[in-house]
Amino acid sequence: MTSVRIPACFMRGGSSKGVFFSLADLPPDQSYWDRLFLSVIGSPDPYGRQLNGMGGGVSSLSKAAVISASRRDDADLDFTFGQVAVGDAVVDYSSNCGNLSSAVGPFALERGLIRLADGQRAVRIYNTNTGKILVAHFTVKDGLAAESGSFAIPGVAGTGAAIRLEFLDPAGAGTGHLLPTGNLTDRIQLDDGGSIDATLMDVGNPCVFIDAASVGRTANETIAELEADTALMALLDQLRRKAAVMMGLAVDEATAPAAVPKIAIVGAPEPASDLAGNMIDPEMADLSVRMLSMENVHRVLPLTGAMCAGVACRLSGTIPAGLTKAPDGDVRLANPSGILPVGADVTANDGPAVRSVTVIRTARLLMSGDVAVPA
Secondary structure, eight states: OOEEEEEEEEEEETTEEEEEEEGGGSOSSGGGHHHHHHHHHTOSOTTSSOTTSSOOSSGGGOEEEEEEEOOSTTOSEEEEEEEEOSSSSOEEOSSOOHHHHTTHHHHHHHTTSSOOOSEEEEEEEEETTTTEEEEEEEEEETTEEOOOOSBOOTTOSSOBOOEEEEEESOBTTTTSSSSTTSOSSEEEEOTTSOEEEEEEEEESEEEEEEEGGGGTOOSOOOHHHHHTOHHHHHHHHHHHHHHHHHTTSOSSGGGOOSSOSEEEEEEOOOOEEOTTSOEEOGGGOSEEEEEEETTEEOSSOOHHHHHHHHHHHHSTTSHHHHHSOOOSSSEEEEETTEEEEEEEEEEOTTSOEEEEEEEEEOEEEEEEEEEEEEO
């Protein structure tokens, strides 16, 4: 016997893809999970293509999810997310994936973990990575999640059925605090003796925001332009690791988690072309964002990073708020794939607080069957 076959589904959730497993189909001893997920996804791959697995060579396509019926009174499903590194033998469980969250309910229906009557339904999902609850609102048809619809999201070709994700009390998902340092803006000291102002915030996932101008950029550049600038990429990683220590995520820069905090440069929107060749109208956006995930510039925006940016835009005194227009409704974030709107319910009474953040995604089942891993 050369391989073991494990039931799984390959699913798109928002602008990410991942391999989904039922908890009951995985080894009870979770110490085996890393090796299993690495094999399934095809990491580590020094060629960066993950041809020997299901991954796609970038962080948004290198993911695993484990779903089970929840024993909690406040949730219907439990969801554990694993971010699989492309070039290293690392599976990071330190954060949630907002995009894949949209596929959790559809997967659970596909595998019979829950049953729902047809119509508009809501499923409560407990994310084990962050200890937070989110509610997925979607349509059920013939006992499964509806996939066909007219809703389009940046970075995904075609349209699908809308899935509204409501992240409840999302602040402090990784650190326990909306503002881990207690400040709306901090100054990060660099190795060369310089310093850069940044907002360190934790909504959905811990994130770091800096004014693009402070590193000689606008936040409207293409992915290729940013990733080709090795000095800039190294500087952003240095800032990210120093911020991880300041946020209490690591004892030193060397031990900073791979997936968080994410770091972004932000600036005023300018005319730019998205990855599909369409022009982004700066009048239709409130802030332009270029965010790094797993040391790559993200092709859209990590959804949790977009949530954090949306909240930051609502809080006067943060770097993003100082650069954004004053949005009346959703905060519209320009990114390499278009414009992503985020609804943020933020209050400033007795200190800033975040009641909820709402985004709309689509999801689709791509494959249902077995994945093969070496015995």
